[in-house]
Amino acid sequence: MTIPGFLFNFTTPAGAWLHTLDPIIFWRIRWYGLAYVAAFILALWWIRRLALKNRTPLQPQQAGDLVLFLALGVVIGARLGYVLIYQPALLMSFFPEPPFWGLLALNQGGMASHGGMLGVLLAAWIFSRRHRLPFLHLTDLAAFLTPIGFMFGRIANFINGELIGRPASPDLPWAVKFPQEIYEWPTEKILALREKLPPSEHINLHWQEWNRPNLIAAVQQGEAKVIEALEPMLTPRHPSQLYGVFLEGLFIFLALLLVWRKPRRAGIITGCYGMFYAVGRIINEFFRRPDPHIADAEFAWLNITRGQWLSGLLFLAGLMFVWYARKRKTDLLPLANA
Numbered sequence: 342m343t344i345p346g347f348l349f350n351f352t353t354p355a356g357a358w359l360h361t362l363d364p365i366i367f368w369r370i371r372w373y374g375l376a377y378v379a380a381f382i383l384a385l386w387w388i389r390r391l392a393l394k395n396r397t398p399l400q401p402q403q404a405g406d407l408v409l410f411l412a413l414g415v416v417i418g419a420r421l422g423y424v425l426i427y428q429p430a431l432l433m434s435f436f437p438e439p440p441f442w443g444l445l446a447l448n449q450g451g452m453a454s455h456g457g458m459l460g461v462l463l464a465a466w467i468f469s470r471r472h473r474l475p476f477l478h479l480t481d482l483a484a485f486l487t488p489i490g491f492m493f494g495r496i497a498n499f500i501n502g503e504l505i506g507r508p509a510s511p512d513l514p515w516a517v518k519f520p521q522e523i524y525e526w527p528t529e530k531i532l533a534l535r536e537k538l539p540p541s542e543h544i545n546l547h548w549q550e551w552n553r554p555n556l557i558a559a560v561q562q563g564e565a566k567v568i569e570a571l572e573p574m575l576t577p578r579h580p581s582q583l584y585g586v587f588l589e590g591l592f593i594f595l596a597l598l599l600v601w602r603k604p605r606r607a608g609i610i611t612g613c614y615g616m617f618y619a620v621g622r623i624i625n626e627f628f629r630r631p632d633p634h635i636a637d638a639e640f641a642w643l644n645i646t647r648g649q650w651l652s653g654l655l656f657l658a659g660l661m662f663v664w665y666a667r668k669r670k671t672d673l674l675p676l677a678n679a
Contacts, residue, residue: 422452489594608665
């Protein structure tokens with residue numbers, strides 16, 4: 342059975358949807374990059390709107406500069422955070438072709454949300470020093486908008502077939518089979534799959550070799566013979582990326598809206614965001630599969646993943662922000678009526 346739609350074309354032969362989404366919109370434009378651009382455009386619009394209504398000490402012409410600083414903080418911090426936390430060997434990996442350095446090879450590993458948050462804090466601090474603006478006010482602006490960015494980002498993660506979930510019951514109505522899991526298959530399993538496939542020249546494709554990227558591309562292009570061979574060998578999984586849309590995005594945004602119903606001291610929103618995100622991420626880690634190269638290096642004896650450990654530290658940091666704002670009686674934010 343196929344579910345029609347502009348973005349979604351799932352095949353559900355055994356109760357679990359087969360992920361067939363193409364991460365590329367057209368040419369080299371990817372949904373993941375579009376998610377980042379959409380989040381930054383929304384942030385620019387909202388901060389400029391606040392400035393025009395005198396709800397922030399920022400001037401309207403400073404909104405673009407602030408968003409640029411925050412964008413650089415997110416991208417640099419998230420990538421550097423991933424490499425340092427999850428795959429430090431990339432720092433010493435060099436290639437003869439672009440991008441030449443493992444740190445810049447975004448196709449190897451990706452980004453880390455906790456590192457992105459640290460990058461945003463550093464960017465806000467630099468901007469506050471350069472323009473003589475209250476640091477905690479800038480972090481609150483960023484914290485309020487971050488859940489929207491996470492919503493866009495997790496949707497893009499789902500379309501990319503990355504950050505896939507742990508195995509789920511095939512009877513789970515929303516279980517998904519991700520063909521991207523074949524990147525982790527041993528050679529023996531790939532060879533077993535190839536024995537079930539017709540010769541590649543008999544398929545309506547422009548390549549002549551069955552390798553992992555081409556197999557996934559064939560599924561994305563709806564090649565029935567490839568899907569028929571591959572689908573029974575895939576594992577039904579939790580769509581943890583979509584869980585993240587709610588647990589790390591929408592629910593946090595709605596909770597922060599409630600906090601902002603009346604003026605709060607600068608830093609409260611930042612602290613609440615840290616605590617809310619930590620709780621949502623800890624819950625989602627029970628459904629999200631750890632990266633394969635660190636799965637055996639997790640805190641297995643405590644049944645705690647690395648993401649949960651880092652989120653626990655983030656929760657404590659959020660508490661410290663709230664304590665500092667209340668203890669030092671920072672300025673009240675004029676954002677509640679915006």
